Amino acid sequence: MRAIAVINQKGGVGKTTTTVNLGAALLRLGFRVLLIDLDPQANMTIHLNVDPSGVDKSVYDVLCGKSAVADVMLECAGLSVVPSHIDLAGAEVELVSMVGRETILRDKLATLFADREKAGEAPFDFVLIDCPPSLGLLSLNALTFAGEVIIPMQTEYFALQGMTKLMDVVELVRSRLNPDLHISAIVPCRYDPRTNLAKEVLDEILRYFGDKVTKTRIRSNVRLAEAPSHGETVLDYDPESKGAADYLCLATELTGVAMPT
Amino acid sequence: MRAIAVINQKGGVGKTTTTVNLGAALLRLGFRVLLIDLDPQANMTIHLNVDPSGVDKSVYDVLCGKSAVADVMLECAGLSVVPSHIDLAGAEVELVSMVGRETILRDKLATLFADREKAGEAPFDFVLIDCPPSLGLLSLNALTFAGEVIIPMQTEYFALQGMTKLMDVVELVRSRLNPDLHISAIVPCRYDPRTNLAKEVLDEILRYFGDKVTKTRIRSNVRLAEAPSHGETVLDYDPESKGAADYLCLATELTGVAMPT
Numbered sequence: 200m201r202a203i204a205v206i207n208q209k210g211g212v213g214k215t216t217t218t219v220n221l222g223a224a225l226l227r228l229g230f231r232v233l234l235i236d237l238d239p240q241a242n243m244t245i246h247l248n249v250d251p252s253g254v255d256k257s258v259y260d261v262l263c264g265k266s267a268v269a270d271v272m273l274e275c276a277g278l279s280v281v282p283s284h285i286d287l288a289g290a291e292v293e294l295v296s297m298v299g300r301e302t303i304l305r306d307k308l309a310t311l312f313a314d315r316e317k318a319g320e321a322p323f324d325f326v327l328i329d330c331p332p333s334l335g336l337l338s339l340n341a342l343t344f345a346g347e348v349i350i351p352m353q354t355e356y357f358a359l360q361g362m363t364k365l366m367d368v369v370e371l372v373r374s375r376l377n378p379d380l381h382i383s384a385i386v387p388c389r390y391d392p393r394t395n396l397a398k399e400v401l402d403e404i405l406r407y408f409g410d411k412v413t414k415t416r417i418r419s420n421v422r423l424a425e426a427p428s429h430g431e432t433v434l435d436y437d438p439e440s441k442g443a444a445d446y447l448c449l450a451t452e453l454t455g456v457a458m459p460t
Numbered sequence: 461m462r463a464i465a466v467i468n469q470k471g472g473v474g475k476t477t478t479t480v481n482l483g484a485a486l487l488r489l490g491f492r493v494l495l496i497d498l499d500p501q502a503n504m505t506i507h508l509n510v511d512p513s514g515v516d517k518s519v520y521d522v523l524c525g526k527s528a529v530a531d532v533m534l535e536c537a538g539l540s541v542v543p544s545h546i547d548l549a550g551a552e553v554e555l556v557s558m559v560g561r562e563t564i565l566r567d568k569l570a571t572l573f574a575d576r577e578k579a580g581e582a583p584f585d586f587v588l589i590d591c592p593p594s595l596g597l598l599s600l601n602a603l604t605f606a607g608e609v610i611i612p613m614q615t616e617y618f619a620l621q622g623m624t625k626l627m628d629v630v631e632l633v634r635s636r637l638n639p640d641l642h643i644s645a646i647v648p649c650r651y652d653p654r655t656n657l658a659k660e661v662l663d664e665i666l667r668y669f670g671d672k673v674t675k676t677r678i679r680s681n682v683r684l685a686e687a688p689s690h691g692e693t694v695l696d697y698d699p700e701s702k703g704a705a706d707y708l709c710l711a712t713e714l715t716g717v718a719m720p721t
């Protein structure tokens with residue numbers, strides 16, 4: 200099972216778009232996928248046509264309350280989904296003095312996986328976690344559980360700012376809480392191949408991260424921006440679009456598995 | 461003097477681009493402009509060709525240290541600029557238990573304006589503050605000093621999310637610290653008039669904010685994204701561009717003053 204934190208403390212770079220559509224692409228390639236929304240803004244939840252205020256319990260109740268992950272998990276278009284809720288905004292304050300507060304998600308997911316195994320249910324192949332645009336307790340829970348980190352990056356000036364801080368946090372979690380954690384991919388997002396600026400920034404990202412940068416660039420495509428307003432992944436909303444093609448390409452690059460024909 | 465906090469806790473919506481280029485446009489219309497960078501990422505500072513690590517003292521020393529604003533202020537292409545520095549990231553923690561910690565910027569600016577008046581220097585017509593993508597102590601200092609709030613908003617799905625929280629914070633500062641504070645303009649940014657999505661989101665923003673939304677939309681224009689990599693405002697970098705035209709238009713709309721011919 201590959202457990203992936205989709206993380207970047209910069210806002211609006213493509214974390215949610217990547218979590219949802221890479222998840223959908225992995226499903227299309229035949230994998231079992233669990234998506235976890237760890238952002239109080241609940242964009243991932245809304246994107247998948249789930250109304251956070253209509254949900255009985257969310258990841259908030261898992262982190263701050265007594266709920267098991269199995270109690271809050273939903274099925275959306277073939278994907279297993281742990282929804283979020285604005286109450287999660289209070290988590291950092293509520294958990295500030297709890298011992299082992301970064302390990303709660305990992306422990307509760309361990310229970311989920313163990314229970315599923317006992318019940319003879321097929322294990323997940325991929326767990327993708329959509330992180331909020333910050334490096335606080337919620338992101339720390341994601342990094343403490345995950346084996347790998349995927350960093351979506353916009354090909355705009357200032358894109359590399361804050362990367363040192365992110366790498367420092369990843370290294371801190373790796374050395375103190377989670378020795379397996381490593382950065383597995385930098386994904387250039389919202390890439391506009393027509394502009395020189397995007398190419399220059401891409402070159403700079405390549406100089407900085409070398410072959411951790413995926414060959415697949417997720418190009419700027421309005422279908423990716425429209426899909427959430429229809430409550431669908433881009434693969435359902437417009438399977439012929441560049442957005443759908445790019446995320447399938449990314450899923451193939453990350454797994455070595457090609458599209459079934 | 462109009463004191464404006466350029467604020468939105470969402471990342472990447474156009475706060476820095478608006479602070480820099482609206483400031484430059486106001487200068488072009490004949491006003492005296494002071495720009496203050498309140499983001500530890502110091503994008504505004506870098507945009508104006510100032511290297512934060514090369515600066516002796518910054519707004520960090522004003523908020524957390526003993527510096528006067530006059531000690532750290534620079535001149536950049538006709539604009540007065542208070543630069544930022546990554547050390548500002550520590551400000552929230554350093555000032556957490558200081559009495560009146562939201563009023564530090566206001567007090568230090570009051571000293572600046574009083575000293576300038578004594579010295580017979582012309583007062584500023586506009587003070588624009590570039591806020592970080594959060595509603596913490598730095599943004600609170602901006603809101604406690606400013607008379608008006610300008611909110612840049614991206615015309616994308618999820619744009620209105622978080623607006624209630626922002627309005628609540630503005631109301632809180634207004635009622636407890638700064639009775640003059642009010643929202644004077646919502647500026648649609650990165651607007652792509654060719655897509656239906658942008659028009660739909662703009663309609664929703666108009667329904668929500670009515671005539672606080674500026675008639676001027678700042679259109680998506682690669683020149684605005686390229687200008688910071690040249691250390692210039694878009695008015696210097698490409699005065700014929702749509703980006704330059706839109707920000708001049710915005711400055712005229714906010715002041716009633718037309719371009720000198």
Ligand SMILES: Nc1ncnc2c1ncn2[C@@H]1O[C@H](COP(=O)(O)OP(=O)(O)OP(=O)(O)O)[C@@H](O)[C@H]1O
Nearest residue numbers: 210211212213214215216332389418419420424616
């Ligand atoms: N490749 C793309 N082409 C066009 N639009 C995109 C693309 N990727 C993302 N977007 C749009 O950009 C906006 C920001 O993307 P997204 O929500 O995925 O970023 P995020 O990093 O999750 O943001 P946040 O930090 O607020 O959680 C959304 O409106 C999304 O639809």
Ligand SMILES: Nc1ncnc2c1ncn2[C@@H]1O[C@H](COP(=O)(O)OP(=O)(O)OP(=O)(O)O)[C@@H](O)[C@H]1O
Nearest residue numbers: 355471472473474475476477593650679680681685
């Ligand atoms: N109208 C526009 N057209 C094209 N690019 C734009 C436009 N406005 C902003 N950008 C680009 O979008 C990115 C984000 O803009 P900007 O830095 O102004 O946002 P911000 O709200 O200050 O972000 P942050 O929350 O990180 O401080 C930048 O790379 C900028 O150059």
Ligand SMILES: [Mg+2]
Nearest residue numbers: 214215238242
């Ligand atoms: Mg997101």
Ligand SMILES: [Mg+2]
Nearest residue numbers: 475476499503
């Ligand atoms: Mg900014």
